Amino acid sequence: MKNSQLYKGSLNTIIMKLLEEKGRMYGYEITQKVKEITKGELKITEGALYPALHKLEAEGFLEVEVEKVDNRLRKYYKLTESGEKETVNRLSELEEFIRNMQVLVNPKLSY
Amino acid sequence: MKNSQLYKGSLNTIIMKLLEEKGRMYGYEITQKVKEITKGELKITEGALYPALHKLEAEGFLEVEVEKVDNRLRKYYKLTESGEKETVNRLSELEEFIRNMQVLVNPKLSY
DNA sequence: ATTTATGTATAAGAAATTTATGTATTTTTG
DNA sequence: CAAAAATACATAAATTTCTTATACATAAAT
Incomplete structure (x- = not known):
C-alpha cells in the first residue's frame, strides 16, 4: 500500500x-486491478499481498488453483x-465503517 | 478500537x-465523542489514544494545555x-479513501 | 461501602504492513 | 540484440499500530 495510512486494515x-466479483484472480492481477480502480492511488505491495x-x-x-x-x-x-x-459480513462491516467515517468528516450531513 | 480492523490507520x-471542529478536547472527551458519533460501534481504547x-x-x-x-x-x-x-491534507486523503472504497464495494455505481 | 465513571498513562504482545531482497520468465524498447 | 521493464511469486527483518493488561487517583452513583 502506498501513501495514505487509511488503507491499513482494509x-x-x-x-x-x-x-466475489471476478470469481477468481491471481495475486499480480489483484495488484493491477486495485491500481486501476483507484487510479494509481492505492498500490498493494507484494510484501502485504x-x-x-x-x-x-x-x-x-480462499482456495487456490495453480496454472x-x-x-x-x-x-x-x-x-x-x-x-x-x-x-x-466484511462488506457490511465496511459499509458501516464508511458511514461512520462520513459522519466524522461531515457531521452536518448525518441525517 | 473495538471490532472491525478497518479502523486501523484512521x-x-x-x-x-x-x-478541528471542537477547537480543543481532552483525551477522555475524545473517546466519549467517538462512541457517541458511532453509536457505540467504535470504542477508542486508552492504549491506542x-x-x-x-x-x-x-x-x-498538537499542543497541550493542562487544567x-x-x-x-x-x-x-x-x-x-x-x-x-x-x-x-488528511481529510482530503480520507475523502479520497472513502471514494475509492465505495468504488470497490459498489463498482457499478462509479459514475 | 463498593462499584462505576472520569481522567491519564505505560508496557508487553499481537497483527498488519513496509522495505528490502530473491528468483525466474517474457515483453518491450533503445 | 542487449538492457530494462513487466509479469509472477515469495519471504524475512523491521516498523507501525493497536489490543490487552495493568497502574494510579478522584468523583459520583448505587
Missing part, C-alpha cells in the same frame, strides 16, 4: 470483494463457501 | 478532525498551525 476486505492471501487460504476462506501460463506460474484464488459467507 | 485522522496524542504532539501537530477540573487532571489538546494544515 486489504483483506478488498481482496475478498474483488474475488502474498502473506494476506496465504493467511486467508489458511483460514479456509502455468507462458511458462510462468499463476496462482488463481477463489472464495470457498465459507469465504463467501465471510465476505458478506 | 485514529489520527479522527482525532485531528474532531479537534494516549500514545497517538503524544505522537501527534511530538510531531508538532485541573474537580481536582482531576485534564489535558486539553488543540491543533497547532502546522496541525491545521496537516488536517486539511
